[in-house]
Amino acid sequence: MTYDPDVPIIDRIIAGEQSVYAVLVNRYKSYAYTIAYKIVQNRVxxxxxxxxxxxxxxxxxxxxxxxxxxxxWLYRIVFNTAISHRRKSRPDFQSIETTRLVQNHEGEDRVERSDKRRFLEAAMNRLNQADRTALTMFxxxxFSLEEIAEVTGMQANTVKxxxxxxxxRLADELKTILKSEALSL
Structure with a gap:
């Protein structure tokens, strides 16, 4: 077993120092949010x-x-909570009247990075939830293959x-998106 630096903190929390839990929350909040976001696809x-x-x-x-x-262990809880939340929620539609258009007047480098990110996000969104989660975690x-396996409940070879x-599939989706983008120019 690998040394886990969180164990002494956990021992303190269990012993009654409840406020120490904030250390763990601060340490893992961005990873927890990222996993949740990749599954529920909504920031709030x-x-x-x-x-x-x-x-x-x-x-x-x-x-x-x-x-x-x-x-x-925590990421497994986040993963399961997100899956449960997604099953309960319905698709949310945004009104065309309330949609804001954002104009970007930055340099070509930023535009190019933005385009790459946009195409990659579009391709990721075309993948199924399990593929998106696996790619994000890895x-x-x-995450190691073993950690992903533990979080998702799959075997490490299956994760690989x-x-x-x-x-x-991501590469295929990117090709499709970029091909249609090139045709619309």
Whole structure:
């Protein structure tokens, strides 16, 4: 088992120092939000999901088995909370009258980076939820295959195959998007 720097903090929380939980929240809030956002696809709901997950983790801290790192255990809670939230919620439609258009007058480098990000996000949004989550956790959050397997409940080999196939699907989606973009110029 790998040393987990969170264990002494967890011991203090369980011993009654409840305010120390803020250390764990601050340490993992951006990762929790990112996982939640990739699943629910809404900033406000992702914040809500992350907050709910931290509350669940706090209430179940005594049941943390310490067989894995706290971060992995927490991300599993975030993942499950986000999946449950997504199942409960309906699609939200935005009115065309209330949609704001944002104009960007920045340099070509920024525009190019923005375009790349936009195309990548569009391609990611075309992937299924499991593929998006796996790619995000592996490439953006830099989780190991074992950590992703633990969070998602899949086998490590299955995660490896999913990431490989998801990358291929992402490349195909990017080709489709860029081809249609080139045709519209």
């Amino acid at each position: 709901e992702a914040e809500e999901v992350a907050q709910d997950a931290f509350i669940k983790a706090y209430h179940n801290l005594k049941s943390f088995q310490r067989e894995s790192k706290f971060s992995t 490439y953006l959050e830099e 195959v999913r990431i490989h196939r998801a990358r291929q």
